[in-house]
Amino acid sequence: xxxxxxxxxxxxxxxxxxxxxxxxxxxxxxxxxxxxxxxxxxxxxxxxxxxxxxxxxxxxxxxxxxxxxxxxxxxxxxxxxxxxxxxxxxxxxxxxxxxxxxxxxxxxxxxxxxxxxxxxxxxxxxxxxxxxxxxxxxxxxxxxxxxxxxxxxxxxxxxxxxxxxxxxxxxxxxxxxxxxxxxxxxxxxxxxxxxxxxxxxxxxxxxxxxxxxxxxxxxxxxxxxxxxxxxxxxxxxxxxxxxxxxxxxxxxxxxxxxxxxxxxxxxxxxxxxxxxxxxxxxxxxxxxxxxxxxxxxxxxxxxxxxxxxxxxxxxxxxxxxxxxxxxxxxxxxxxxxxxxxxxxxxxxxxxxxxxxxxxxxxxxxxxxxxxxxxxxxxxxxxxxxxxxxxxxxxxxxxxxxxxxxxxxxxxxxxxxxxxxxxxxxxxxxxxxxxxxxxxxxxxxxxxxxxxxxxxxxxxxxxxxxxxxxxxxxxxxxxxxxxxxxxxxxxxxxxxxxxxxxxxxxxxxxxxxxxxxxxxxxxxxxxxxxxxxxxxxxxxxxxxxxxxxxxxxxxxxxxxxxxxxxxxxxxxxxxxxxxxxxxxxxxxxxxxxxxxxxxxxxxxxxxxxxxxxxxxxxxxxxxxxxxxxxxxxxxxxxxxxxxxxxxxxxxxxxxxxxxxxxxxxxxxxxxxxxxxxxxxxxxxxxxxxxxxxxxxxxxxxxxxxxxxxxxxxxxxxxxxxxxxxxxxxxxxxxxxxxxxxxxxxxxxxxxxxxxxxxxxxxxxxxxxxxxxxxxxxxxxxxxxxxxxxxxxxxxxxxxxxxxxxxxxxxxxxxxxxxxxxxxxxxxxxxxxxxxxxxxxxxxxxxxxxxxxxxxxxxxxxxxxxxxxxxxxxxxxxxxxxxxxxxxxxxxxxxxxxxxxxxxxxxxx
Numbered sequence: 001x002x003x004x005x006x007x008x009x010x011x012x013x014x015x016x017x018x019x020x021x022x023x024x025x026x027x028x029x030x031x032x033x034x035x036x037x038x039x040x041x042x043x044x045x046x047x048x049x050x051x052x053x054x055x056x057x058x059x060x061x062x063x064x065x066x067x068x069x070x071x072x073x074x075x076x077x078x079x080x081x082x083x084x085x086x087x088x089x090x091x092x093x094x095x096x097x098x099x100x101x102x103x104x105x106x107x108x109x110x111x112x113x114x115x116x117x118x119x120x121x122x123x124x125x126x127x128x129x130x131x132x133x134x135x136x137x138x139x140x141x142x143x144x145x146x147x148x149x150x151x152x153x154x155x156x157x158x159x160x161x162x163x164x165x166x167x168x169x170x171x172x173x174x175x176x177x178x179x180x181x182x183x184x185x186x187x188x189x190x191x192x193x194x195x196x197x198x199x200x201x202x203x204x205x206x207x208x209x210x211x212x213x214x215x216x217x218x219x220x221x222x223x224x225x226x227x228x229x230x231x232x233x234x235x236x237x238x239x240x241x242x243x244x245x246x247x248x249x250x251x252x253x254x255x256x257x258x259x260x261x262x263x264x265x266x267x268x269x270x271x272x273x274x275x276x277x278x279x280x281x282x283x284x285x286x287x288x289x290x291x292x293x294x295x296x297x298x299x300x301x302x303x304x305x306x307x308x309x310x311x312x313x314x315x316x317x318x319x320x321x322x323x324x325x326x327x328x329x330x331x332x333x334x335x336x337x338x339x340x341x342x343x344x345x346x347x348x349x350x351x352x353x354x355x356x357x358x359x360x361x362x363x364x365x366x367x368x369x370x371x372x373x374x375x376x377x378x379x380x381x382x383x384x385x386x387x388x389x390x391x392x393x394x395x396x397x398x399x400x401x402x403x404x405x406x407x408x409x410x411x412x413x414x415x416x417x418x419x420x421x422x423x424x425x426x427x428x429x430x431x432x433x434x435x436x437x438x439x440x441x442x443x444x445x446x447x448x449x450x451x452x453x454x455x456x457x458x459x460x461x462x463x464x465x466x467x468x469x470x471x472x473x474x475x476x477x478x479x480x481x482x483x484x485x486x487x488x489x490x491x492x493x494x495x496x497x498x499x500x501x502x503x504x505x506x507x508x509x510x511x512x513x514x515x516x517x518x519x520x521x522x523x524x525x526x527x528x529x530x531x532x533x534x535x536x537x538x539x540x541x542x543x544x545x546x547x548x549x550x551x552x553x554x555x556x557x558x559x560x561x562x563x564x565x566x567x568x569x570x571x572x573x574x575x576x577x578x579x580x581x582x583x584x585x586x587x588x589x590x591x592x593x594x595x596x597x598x599x600x601x602x603x604x605x606x607x608x609x610x611x612x613x614x615x616x617x618x619x620x621x622x623x624x625x626x627x628x629x630x631x632x633x634x635x636x637x638x639x640x641x642x643x644x645x646x647x648x649x650x651x652x653x654x655x656x657x658x659x660x661x662x663x664x665x666x667x668x669x670x671x672x673x674x675x676x677x678x679x680x681x682x683x684x685x686x687x688x689x690x691x692x693x694x695x696x697x698x699x700x701x702x703x704x705x706x707x708x709x710x711x712x713x714x715x716x717x718x719x720x721x722x723x724x725x726x727x728x729x730x731x732x733x734x735x736x737x738x739x740x741x742x743x744x745x746x747x748x749x750x751x752x753x754x755x756x757x758x759x760x761x762x763x764x765x766x767x768x769x770x771x772x773x774x775x776x777x778x779x780x781x782x783x784x785x786x787x788x789x790x791x792x793x794x795x796x797x798x799x800x801x802x803x804x805x806x807x808x809x810x811x812x813x814x815x816x817x818x819x820x821x822x823x824x825x826x827x828x829x830x831x832x833x834x835x836x837x838x839x840x841x842x843x844x845x846x847x848x849x850x851x852x853x854x855x856x857x858x859x860x861x862x863x864x865x866x867x868x869x870x871x872x873x874x875x876x877x878x879x880x881x882x883x884x885x886x887x888x889x890x891x892x893x894x895x896x897x898x899x900x901x902x903x904x905x906x907x
Contacts, residue, residue: 033177035104035120036203040189043106043202044115044231046222047258050212052098057568058218058260061594063632064505097131102212106202108186109227113234113491116183118190123176132178136160153191159184203255205272211257216590219258221267225251225274235492246413247306249280250471250513254528261592264464265506267530271513280413283318287311289468289515290342294363295452295459297426299445302452303358303480304348306413307472313344313364316411324408332379337409339372340364340430344410349441350479351486354493358483359438361431362406362414372430376400376423390436393447397424397436406432457508457535466512466529475509506532552591553900556580561879562894562901563607565618573883575894576618577901578603584620586633587901595633600625600640605699608654610663612636612679619665619679621652626665628679638681643667647675647689651699655709664725666702666711671695674713676725686727694719698744703772705749705756710772714741714760722772732774739764743792746802761791761804767820782820790833796840797882803848805836815848815861823848824865830854841884847891849880858895860906868906 039046049055059065104120123129139160140147145168148159161168170187171180174194181187193199201207203222211220225248232244256269273281290309298305308316314337324330344364351358366372376398380387383401390397400421406414419434426446433439445451452458465472481504485493496503514527556579565574570589578584578599585596601622610619610628617630626641626649643649651668662678666687669675672695676687694715701712709725718737722730730753739762750756753772761767765785769778783791788809795802803823804816811828815836828834830852837849846863857872858880873880874897881894891906 033122033175034201035102035122035177037199037201038120038174038177038179038190038193039104039106039118039202040108040186040193041199041202042224042227043108043118043222044224044227046104046106046202047219048102048104048212048222049219050102051100051218052095052103053100053568054570055218055260056095057570058588060632061588062260062263062265063595064260064265064502065632068502097128107231108183108189109230109234110183110185115231115234116181116186118179118181118183118186121178121180123173123178129173129176132173152188153195155191155194157184157187202253205253206255206270209255209270211255211269214257216259216261217257218260221256221258221269223254223256223271225253225271235489236487237489240487242415243413246280247471249274249276249278250284251281251526251528254526256528256530261588261590263534263593263595265532267528269528271526271528273519273524273526278318280316283315284308284310284470285519287315287470289470291467292343292462292465292469292472293365294343294345294429295462297363297429297431297446298347298452299349299442300450300452300455300458301350301441301445301479302347302474303350303476303483305345305472305474306347307343307345307469307474309343309469309472311342313340313342313410314338316344316413318411325402326382328382329379329402332375332382333405333408335375335378336372339366339368339375340409341367344414346414347442348480348483349438350476351482354482354485356482357486359433359441361433361438361442362410362417363429363431364410365428366425366430369425369428369430373425376430390440392424392440392443395424395426395443395447397422397439397443399436400432460535461508461510461533464531464533465510466514466527469512469514470526471513473509473511477504477507477509506534508533508535552587554579554585555899556583557899558877558896558901560603560896561606561877562881562896564881564883564894565609571885571887572892572903575881575901576607577896579899582622586629591903595629597629597633597635599627604649605651608652610654612663619652619654619663621649621667623648626652626667626677636679638679641665641677641681643669643675647673651696653700653702653711655702655704664702664709666700668696668699672715674700674711676711684725686725690723690727692721697741701745701747701758703747703749703756705753705772706751710753710756712745712747712758712772714743714745716740716742718762720760720770722774730772730774732772735770735774735776737762737766737768737770737776738779739766742790746793746795747799759793759802761793763789763791765789765791765806767804783814783816792836794836794838796838798840801838801840803836803838805834807834813850822865823863824861826850826859828852828854835878837879837882839882845884847882849882851875851878851880853878860891860893873904873906874902 101122106118108116108118110116136147136158139145144162146161146163150157155172157170157172159170169180169182170184171178172187179187179190211217228248229241229244233241251271252274254269254271256267259266287310290311292307292309324333342365347361347363349359380398380400385399385401400423402421403418404415405421406417417434422433422436422439424431424439424443431439431442485496488496510531512529516524518524558577559580560578563576565576567574567589572589574589575587576584582599582601583596584599586594588594599622601624604621604623607618607620610617612628615630617628619628624643628636628639647669649667650670653666655664662680665677667675669689672692673689674687675689676684678684692713692715694717697714697716703710703712711723713721718739718741719734722733724730737760741760742763743761745758745760748757756772757769757777759767759769761782765781765783767780767782768776770776782804783806786808790807792805793802794805802818806814809831811831813828813834814825815823817823832853835851839847848861850859856874856876858875859872860868862868873893873895875895876898877896883892885892893904893906895902
């Protein structure tokens with residue numbers, strides 16, 4: 001072969017390769033993978049998530065994270081994640097790898113009594129593809145695992161299995177889209193879908209809906225209602241299958257957005273109605289939805305309530321409805337049925353144990369209670385039943401002598417009442433049960449007023465549900481525990497018992513379907529809501545919290561300034577605030593109360609951040625106790641710490657722990673007395689109390705210098721002391737600054753005592769700087785002074801810089817910078833002390849906040865002394881908080897106005 005021909009063939013080959021690459025990039029790789037199209041159509045549930053760091057944060061805020069972490073499945077995931085981290089020399093690699101990818105997890109039935117999960121994770125970069133390959137190679141070298149590859153229909157599948165148990169995953173990469181599952185059959189189903197293109201996606205009915213684009217949506221959930229009955233069969237006894245099939249006849253599939261917010265988990269979305277001929281939806285089509293009005297007769301012992309709000313409950317009847325045994329009975333049943341209206345419900349009451357069947361009854365609203373009583377009397381006479389009755393309070397229980405009365409009146413959904421039948425009336429409602437026992441307990445609760453309508457917790461719960469719903473399920477996880485244990489298959493009970501804490505995390509659950517208006521056409525979807533709620537302290541102790549324009553309104557007045565809490569992966573901080581009922585509330589960045597707790601008194605001083613046992617949290621003081629809460633609002637062991645009866649705390653200073661040593665808490669007890677404790681509750685010697693002759697000018701400074709504790713106490717008479725942890729005085733102290741003090745010091749930390757500097761301003765307007773060796777380093781006049789003027793050093797929010805506030809008796813307030821230049825001057829009508837705050841977020845972003853407690857206003861000034869907006873802002877607390885939003889180029893002002901916590905944008 002000639003060289004020219006060889007060069008020509010090589011060029012042709014190179015050109016073909018380049019063309020194939022360009023075609024792949026332009027025609028194949030440029031088309032994104034539709035993850036929903038890869039989900040096998042037998043999926044029961046499909047969960048899609050995107051922002052995983054925020055999702056994890058919200059799980060922690062709702063206190064679900066600890067419960068999920070205790071589940072065996074998640075423990076195994078965490079163990080495998082830690083193993084991969086150790087093999088790949090990384091940390092939190094799994095969470096960082098998921099990041100903000102759109103990940104799909106679909107649940108499938110894989111066999112009799114079993115189900116599995118299929119995951120889809122996009123690989124966005126070559127680096128991520130290499131990470132997956134490196135992890136597989138690392139597992140292959142580990143003696144605990146075995147890694148094999150095989151070809152299935154042209155795709156390379158990788159099996160990672162644990163030796164001995166066979167547990168593991170199977171995965172393959174489809175166009176940089178990682179598909180994996182512990183069940184190889186699910187992965188093979190995906191490949192089968194790839195071979196038959198054009199099949200409708202499981203989300204085809206919602207192709208124009210993407211809830212993940214909305215703000216505050218943590219995930220989306222697709223529900224295949226047609227697959228729910230066989231899926232529930234995996235957990236519950238077979239006799240419950242008919243009821244599940246009837247109830248799922250309202251919809252065929254639904255898509256919900258998931259929001260985790262404080263004390264609740266909320267899923268909102270839409271459900272497509274079921275189109276099969278005999279479905280429950282077809283029987284209730286065009287039946288107007290009705291309100292739940294039976295709260296006045298629902299016992300607080302209600303475990304499960306299946307509620308149908310329809311104008312004509314008899315529309316639930318089908319051709320399979322049991323016929324009456326004779327004509328007289330049929331006539332009487334028809335007379336009763338004609339009086340039933342608006343709503344019907346199947347109610348299960350709490351059972352004392354799982355061995356005992358729960359009492360259940362059917363509640364139906366009647367248009368005319370007197371006419372229903374006559375029709376029921378006619379039915380009893382037709383059945384030859386004795387006119388005798390049992391009285392419970394002012395109510396009567398009658399025997400009917402006819403089984404399955406609810407099913408004959410309302411259809412097969414209310415079947416299973418095979419007893420002789422009993423009936424009672426309470427107001428506008430009639431109740432049917434198997435016998436008098438179930439009705440007796442229910443009537444006793446109604447007569448005693450133990451009903452939903454009189455329970456603040458239940459009323460608050462109902463206020464968060466949909467008022468007009470065609471179908472609702474209400475579940476009380478506390479009351480339904482034994483009911484569910486009895487309903488589960490024997491092999492599933494142990495799993496529920498292990499997960500009891502997770503199941504009871506949200507005691508209140510509501511699932512509702514609200515019909516559209518009109519119901520016909522493509523827009524005729526059910527609005528769907530699934531609400532899991534935990535009654536918050538704001539409901540049980542201080543009333544409900546309401547969202548208003550510009551802020552959140554509490555039932556009681558707020559008495560503490562807002563304390564901002566930085567939250568990872570959140571644009572805005574969380575907030576801690578206390579109300580007049582002494583309840584401390586934590587609000588998430590989404591302005592939802594995540595937790596609340598009642599304290600023994602009002603807060604003393606600011607709330608401090610402190611890591612205890614490696615977990616970040618908050619330490620705070622009331623006059624008689626010290627509290628510590630972690631990020632989820634759980635108190636730390638040994639807390640609260642009870643102060644001696646003779647001690648009324650006036651300040652709290654916190655020093656972090658060093659190594660294995662617990663953190664120290666220095667409490668000012670008033671009158672120059674100080675007490676020192678550690679977070680294990682030990683009182684440190686030399687501080688029980690440490691008594692000083694004069695009152696302190698400000699709370700002490702607790703410093704750690706070169707591994708040694710230094711407690712600096714500034715007294716009003718101008719003397720400054722520096723103590724060690726045992727209460728001894730450091731050499732060179734006390735020192736006198738030559739004038740009275742009314743301020744704390746500004747601290748410039750250093751590696752040694754000599755290089756650690758503190759600055760104070762005396763009441764004569766002199767700035768004095770000294771170190772912890774007891775040497776005065778500099779002294780100079782900052783400003784003129786007059787009789788009655790007070791000087792205070794005001795550090796910024798990060799303790800990096802400071803300003804000085806001088807206030808005179810005539811109401812004149814002047815603010816100077818650290819160099820003595822006057823920043824601003826303002827005269828107030830009132831002469832009381834004006835709290836001053838300094839916020840520094842960089843050059844051009846410095847704000848001085850002046851609070852006038854008389855008219856309850858706060859004034860904001862920039863570094864040039866110009867007032868922002870030209871108007872004050874309302875503030876009923878002694879302090880405010882400010883952050884700077886770089887994206888919006890605006891300040892965010894957090895301030896309290898009576899019962900309202902407000903966040904105001906200021907430009």
